[in-house]
Amino acid sequence: MGEFLEFRDVAKAFGPIQAVDGVSLEIKKGEFFSLLGPSGCGKTTMLRLAAGFETPDRGRVFLDGADITGLPPNRRRVNTIFQSYALFPHLSVWDNIAFGLEVAKRPKAEIRREVEAMLRLIQMEDQAGKKPGQLSGGQKQRVAVARALVNKPQVLLLDEPLAALDLKLRQRMLIELDMIHDEVGITFLYVTHDQGEAMSLSDRIAVMDQGRIEQIGTPAEIYEAPRTSFVAAFIGDTNFLESEVADGLDGEYCRLRISGFPDVVAYNDKGIRPGHPVFLSVRPEKIRISRDRPLPDTRINVAPAKVEDVIYLGPTTKYWVRAGGQRVLVLRQHFRFFLDEKPIRWKDDVWIWWHGDDGFMLEGFRKGDEKLVASPPQKVGEE
Amino acid sequence: MKKKIQEAALTIPSFVWLLLFFLVPTLLVFVLAFRPPDPYGGIGPGWTTATIRDLARHPYWVIAWRTLWASAVTTAICLALALPSGYAVARASPRRRNLLLMMVIVPFWTSFLIRVFAWRSLLHPEGPVKKILVLLGLASPQTPLLYNNAAVILVMTYTFLPFAILPIYAAAEKFDFRLVEAARDLGARPLQAFRKVFLPGVRQGVVTAVLIVLIPALGSYVIPDLVGGPSSEMLGNKIAQRVFVDRNLPHASALSVVLILAVLAPLLAVLFRQRKKEKPEIILEEGG
Numbered sequence: 001m002g003e004f005l006e007f008r009d010v011a012k013a014f015g016p017i018q019a020v021d022g023v024s025l026e027i028k029k030g031e032f033f034s035l036l037g038p039s040g041c042g043k044t045t046m047l048r049l050a051a052g053f054e055t056p057d058r059g060r061v062f063l064d065g066a067d068i069t070g071l072p073p074n075r076r077r078v079n080t081i082f083q084s085y086a087l088f089p090h091l092s093v094w095d096n097i098a099f100g101l102e103v104a105k106r107p108k109a110e111i112r113r114e115v116e117a118m119l120r121l122i123q124m125e126d127q128a129g130k131k132p133g134q135l136s137g138g139q140k141q142r143v144a145v146a147r148a149l150v151n152k153p154q155v156l157l158l159d160e161p162l163a164a165l166d167l168k169l170r171q172r173m174l175i176e177l178d179m180i181h182d183e184v185g186i187t188f189l190y191v192t193h194d195q196g197e198a199m200s201l202s203d204r205i206a207v208m209d210q211g212r213i214e215q216i217g218t219p220a221e222i223y224e225a226p227r228t229s230f231v232a233a234f235i236g237d238t239n240f241l242e243s244e245v246a247d248g249l250d251g252e253y254c255r256l257r258i259s260g261f262p263d264v265v266a267y268n269d270k271g272i273r274p275g276h277p278v279f280l281s282v283r284p285e286k287i288r289i290s291r292d293r294p295l296p297d298t299r300i301n302v303a304p305a306k307v308e309d310v311i312y313l314g315p316t317t318k319y320w321v322r323a324g325g326q327r328v329l330v331l332r333q334h335f336r337f338f339l340d341e342k343p344i345r346w347k348d349d350v351w352i353w354w355h356g357d358d359g360f361m362l363e364g365f366r367k368g369d370e371k372l373v374a375s376p377p378q379k380v381g382e383e
Numbered sequence: 384m385k386k387k388i389q390e391a392a393l394t395i396p397s398f399v400w401l402l403l404f405f406l407v408p409t410l411l412v413f414v415l416a417f418r419p420p421d422p423y424g425g426i427g428p429g430w431t432t433a434t435i436r437d438l439a440r441h442p443y444w445v446i447a448w449r450t451l452w453a454s455a456v457t458t459a460i461c462l463a464l465a466l467p468s469g470y471a472v473a474r475a476s477p478r479r480r481n482l483l484l485m486m487v488i489v490p491f492w493t494s495f496l497i498r499v500f501a502w503r504s505l506l507h508p509e510g511p512v513k514k515i516l517v518l519l520g521l522a523s524p525q526t527p528l529l530y531n532n533a534a535v536i537l538v539m540t541y542t543f544l545p546f547a548i549l550p551i552y553a554a555a556e557k558f559d560f561r562l563v564e565a566a567r568d569l570g571a572r573p574l575q576a577f578r579k580v581f582l583p584g585v586r587q588g589v590v591t592a593v594l595i596v597l598i599p600a601l602g603s604y605v606i607p608d609l610v611g612g613p614s615s616e617m618l619g620n621k622i623a624q625r626v627f628v629d630r631n632l633p634h635a636s637a638l639s640v641v642l643i644l645a646v647l648a649p650l651l652a653v654l655f656r657q658r659k660k661e662k663p664e665i666i667l668e669e670g671g
Contacts, residue, residue: 051568052567052568053564053567053568072567072573073564073567073568074567074568074569074570074571074572078568079568079569080564080565080568082561082564082565084559084561086559086561086562086564086565087565088562088565088566088580088583089562089584090583090584090586099566099569099571099579100569100570103566103569103570103571103575103579104570147569148568148569151569151570
């Protein structure tokens, strides 16, 4: 199946701020696609460009093969679920859902049938007469979904739809949204700053920063194989190791020089030549930690380290260790935990190691992205 | 208890003021309508309902009808102008908004009477408006711009327009314009979104604007007197005539009573409706 909603080199500025800076994006029919990024990254502007609330300064937007760049919102077969829901306060739940059909002058009987079907879908048949002011947050959210879906849009645009809900309700609505997507089978374009939401719902994710797309891929691709330091740091936690390619190894592996570390083996799928500087990203849960030195293996990178901080989190423990002059975050999952086991403590000497396949050489690195990584608490009385 | 005393202390001064200078004089007008006139412009002894019964015999219906429709047309035009203005001002950037609001308020810096006289010279047969219209071929040199109903409605609209814009702006400023976007998103054309979402959203401002324009318009006296002709007299002019020309205070009072009642009736209707609507709505908590 080909692209359904397509942005072709789209740019939009608001005064001096370049909100969207030359973005090309293709979303497939029926796909649950997320735009993920921090606030101000341009993801909401992308959504508003798709909805027709903004017109791009440059580039075109296509829907199902037709150029919709200049069409006003009412002539696009897309509907939006707003962050604030934007339910009409003077209309009942029923009239809110019927709004789009009534504006389209559909026959009365059809409107009644469609609205009732929607009320059933969101399980609010008995609330049809209420005004939005009488509804809870979750109910408003469901009405907003129904009000958009009743028009059978080609694409449903969702602008941080769960941001206004509390945690428990958010988790429940997450499941409901997923079920609704499976049920109606239309294309969803979902905008969020919450990586958890994006990861759990999406078929594919585009990570955005400063008006540009950093990476597009499935949740696993984005998490496991981040292309840039921004993606690596914004999604999940990671360690950045500044290094230089020393020489190639057999096949696709290469040796990296990292100051203070023994030589590090890394998977070099990008074919970076010896002598080039490169940043290596290693996820903390990929790094193992132990008091005992592991058995030597050519594919495993081992380094001695000293523990600087320990945070016990229940299912996992976070360790900040210093290895070769670098702070490294290690996340250890407790598969089996023995109360009489001697735990790793502050100032202990340990070994850390990770497999060569688990370090990712980044194509792009920006110094500022290091700040996105959760930093350890400030140490007291050290050295 | 202490709060109640505080509330009373704050309310009493304005209450006393209104009682002494508004309610008492209004009641006096009601009383005078039932007293006989004396030939010297004063009040005769005793009570009579003759004046009230007399009203029906005078050809007041024409004037009452004219008062009503001229005021209604003025109100309608004011609304038609104030709604888009209020919308535009509320959507403008804060700096522009202050400038626009200033422009609405600036006319109040000049005396109302002077502004009406200014219209007289503007609309004068030798005045600039007339000359431009003739030059553009939109009016013949014989078309009168002054001393007719159109002039009265024009100047009344000019006078009352700020009173319509301000309450509508106040309501529009609180209006959530994302609702308009939502309506457009659901397929509404710009005018449909305006009518189906914006208009209900500023309903309170519209009601206020109607009352605040219609009521003083019904009591207009200076405007029809200065820019209207003999066939654009309104009730206000008749009342003034009864006082200053006929020197018949009871007759003027009886006319005033009719006008007051005509104004009060719709006002009370609106107030009553609002009272009924203000029943507290039950807000459901989470869960369901």
